[in-house]
Amino acid sequence: MSPAPMLDVRDLVIRYRAGLFAPRPKPAVNGASFRLEKGETLGIVGESGSGKTSLLRAILRLLPVESGTVRLDGQDWLALQGDALRGARQKIGVVSQNPFLSLSPRLTIAEIVAEPLLAAGARQGPALREKIAALVADCGLTADFLDRRAREISGGQAQRVAIARALALEPGLLILDEPTSALDVSVQAQILNLLADLKESRGLSMLFVTHNLKVVAHISDTLLVMRRGDVIEFGRTEAVIAAPAEAYTRDLLSFGRKAAAG
Amino acid sequence: MPLLDISDLCVRIPTPEGEVHAVRAVSLRIERGEIHGVIGESGCGKTMTGMATLGLAPKGARIEAARFHFDGADLREQAKALRGKRIGMIAQDPAAALNPVLSIARQMDDVIRAHRTLPREARRREAADLLAATGLPDPGRVLKSYPHQLSGGMQQRVVIAQALATGADFLIADEPTTALDVSVGAQVLALLRKLVAERGLTVLMITHDMDVIAEACDRATVLYAGRSVETGPVEAVLQKPGHPYTRALLAALPDAAPHGARLAAIEGSIPPPRTRIAGCAFAPRCPKAMPVCAAEPPPERARDRHTWLCHLPEDAA
Numbered sequence: 200m201s202p203a204p205m206l207d208v209r210d211l212v213i214r215y216r217a218g219l220f221a222p223r224p225k226p227a228v229n230g231a232s233f234r235l236e237k238g239e240t241l242g243i244v245g246e247s248g249s250g251k252t253s254l255l256r257a258i259l260r261l262l263p264v265e266s267g268t269v270r271l272d273g274q275d276w277l278a279l280q281g282d283a284l285r286g287a288r289q290k291i292g293v294v295s296q297n298p299f300l301s302l303s304p305r306l307t308i309a310e311i312v313a314e315p316l317l318a319a320g321a322r323q324g325p326a327l328r329e330k331i332a333a334l335v336a337d338c339g340l341t342a343d344f345l346d347r348r349a350r351e352i353s354g355g356q357a358q359r360v361a362i363a364r365a366l367a368l369e370p371g372l373l374i375l376d377e378p379t380s381a382l383d384v385s386v387q388a389q390i391l392n393l394l395a396d397l398k399e400s401r402g403l404s405m406l407f408v409t410h411n412l413k414v415v416a417h418i419s420d421t422l423l424v425m426r427r428g429d430v431i432e433f434g435r436t437e438a439v440i441a442a443p444a445e446a447y448t449r450d451l452l453s454f455g456r457k458a459a460a461g
Numbered sequence: 462m463p464l465l466d467i468s469d470l471c472v473r474i475p476t477p478e479g480e481v482h483a484v485r486a487v488s489l490r491i492e493r494g495e496i497h498g499v500i501g502e503s504g505c506g507k508t509m510t511g512m513a514t515l516g517l518a519p520k521g522a523r524i525e526a527a528r529f530h531f532d533g534a535d536l537r538e539q540a541k542a543l544r545g546k547r548i549g550m551i552a553q554d555p556a557a558a559l560n561p562v563l564s565i566a567r568q569m570d571d572v573i574r575a576h577r578t579l580p581r582e583a584r585r586r587e588a589a590d591l592l593a594a595t596g597l598p599d600p601g602r603v604l605k606s607y608p609h610q611l612s613g614g615m616q617q618r619v620v621i622a623q624a625l626a627t628g629a630d631f632l633i634a635d636e637p638t639t640a641l642d643v644s645v646g647a648q649v650l651a652l653l654r655k656l657v658a659e660r661g662l663t664v665l666m667i668t669h670d671m672d673v674i675a676e677a678c679d680r681a682t683v684l685y686a687g688r689s690v691e692t693g694p695v696e697a698v699l700q701k702p703g704h705p706y707t708r709a710l711l712a713a714l715p716d717a718a719p720h721g722a723r724l725a726a727i728e729g730s731i732p733p734p735r736t737r738i739a740g741c742a743f744a745p746r747c748p749k750a751m752p753v754c755a756a757e758p759p760p761e762r763a764r765d766r767h768t769w770l771c772h773l774p775e776d777a778a
């Protein structure tokens with residue numbers, strides 16, 4: 200038997216509550232089904248309003264679902280409650296688009312990366328300090344960054360810190376919401392390389408959301424395209440790229456190819 | 462004669478910590494009817510070049526140039542007079558460019574009234590015509606709307622219609638699609654191309670996105686650390702780049718490498734704008750750097766109308 204997938208989502212429906220007398224709104228996510236195998240990266244693309252963030256928030260249990268199932272590492276993820284849920288949530292690390300908004304500007308990098316560890320009950324001391332230094336080093340930053348403050352570093356460095364913090368509790372699944380959209384291409388390349396290294400060295404599974412189909416086509420093993428709440432494509436990345444089933448996906452892929460194709 | 466003719470533009474901005482060299486030596490020659498892309502990483506001086514051309518450089522900024530001309534007029538004296546008449550601006554965030562508490566009808570009318578003497582009914586027709594020219598399907602309904610009732614793509618079309626209403630024939634578009642979805646951004650770029658073809662507009666397109674250059678521009682200029690380092694027809698710049706920086710930028714794109722392979726990241730970062738630079742600004746990061754590179758300003762290399770600044774001889778590029 201093959202090992203349980205990291206994430207197995209079936210017929211997921213998410214609907215926001217309307218006002219008391221307002222008509223029932225359309226679902227934000229309309230019956231999504233997909234799997235993420237362990238050690239793989241699933242790319243999610245779609246225009247704004249297509250339901251990407253709602254999907255991530257539901258997987259993080261920050262949003263109730265109307266129907267459907269989510270299994271995380273074989274576990275019935277939607278059934279977990281209270282302390283069991285809080286503990287299990289550590290299996291998921293999160294990195295968001297704007298690193299500066301998610302890092303407190305006045306804290307040092309060491310304090311930022313320590314936050315989740317302290318919240319999970321770790322004690323201050325040399326062991327903690329060592330662990331933080333190792334995390335920061337794994338994310339490509341030298342030890343002299345530990346005492347700098349978030350407001351003194353560049354966007355690419357801030358995103359490395361955000362990744363280090365997301366990995367602090369050694370999650371098996373990393374959720375990244377537009378992690379390179381605010382970065383220059385040279386820095387984007389550095390971060391994509393870093394993610395590939397971490398996937399390899401830590402056996403991480405990743406959910407990578409972006410509006411940039413070329414970025415996700417490069418780093419993902421499987422690809423999911425959303426439109427207005429519907430999953431319009433899901434499959435191995437090479438297969439989707441080679442033969443997109445939907446005109447929408449073809450348009451996204453062809454953007455910027457005019458001059459490049461000569 | 463190029464419509465916009467800039468040679469060695471330099472913009473220094475006073476700050477409490479000393480002078481910031483926001484633009485060091487930018488040259489831009491833009492012919493009528495062309496969409497000219499200006500590309501480079503953040504902080505390389507794209508926006509400040511556009512702002513100086515619009516007469517909107519910060520207070521106290523020192524602007525120097527060997528040439529800084531628009532249609533024969535010296536921009537050092539005339540930029541403010543030309544803005545809103547011949548030179549229009551399309552910014553990244555259309556929501557910020559529109560007034561949230563006024564209807565689109567009112568905002569279009571304000572612009573039309575400032576530039577033309579027309580009776581009220583004719584102004585209303587003109588507003589509807591301009592909105593239709595930007596591809597908005599139901600101009601009457603858009604006129605009755607407020608900005609928040611329109612999508613980002615529709616708002617950007619209204620901003621373009623306002624620029625057309627001023628009668629401007631030269632538009633400076635600073636990252637006009639960055640805040641939009643890819644498919645919506647592609648439609649806005651197609652609209653700009655159509656307006657250039659139909660109305661003889663000329664566009665300076667500022668972007669950090671090579672796909673936008675490939676999709677929309679005729680010629681492109683690459684900026685690095687406040688200098689224009691390469692310029693030429695888009696096909697030449699993208700397919701046979703001469704400058705090692707342009708080549709590095711293109712190689713860093715995710716579609717430049719096979720699926721899953723490591724990307725060719727550019728190590729290091731741009732020099733801070735207060736640094737003094739004697740030779741080539743890219744030397745600390747350049748895989749081809751030679752001793753002369755850091756010491757002396759690089760000479761111009763050329764292949765037809767495609768030029769770049771580099772110590773490497775043309776055949777080694």
Ligand SMILES: Nc1ncnc2c1ncn2[C@@H]1O[C@H](COP(=O)(O)OP(=O)(O)O)[C@@H](O)[C@H]1O
Pocket residue numbers: 215216227245246247248249250251252253254
């Ligand atoms: N808090 C909310 N309340 C009501 N509707 C929402 C809320 N958040 C998102 N939506 C709606 O759900 C749909 C999907 O939104 P979202 O998941 O944010 O998409 P994306 O992340 O792809 O841009 C949209 O129609 C959006 O308007």
Ligand SMILES: Nc1ncnc2c1ncn2[C@@H]1O[C@H](COP(=O)(O)OP(=O)(O)O)[C@@H](O)[C@H]1O
Pocket residue numbers: 474476481482483484501502503504505506507508509510519734
């Ligand atoms: N108002 C300002 N005061 C001081 N420095 C500025 C100001 N505006 C821009 N700069 C600096 O000038 C350089 C060029 O900025 P900008 O033209 O905005 O770059 P780009 O648009 O290419 O990202 C940057 O180093 C930036 O920090």
Ligand code: SF4
Pocket residue numbers: 704705706741742743744745747748749750751754755759770771772773
């Ligand atoms: S002048 Fe020298 S350092 Fe600069 S781009 Fe050319 S080879 Fe590289």
Ligand SMILES: [Mg+2]
Pocket residue numbers: 251252253
């Ligand atoms: Mg979102």
Ligand SMILES: [Mg+2]
Pocket residue numbers: 507508509
């Ligand atoms: Mg800018």
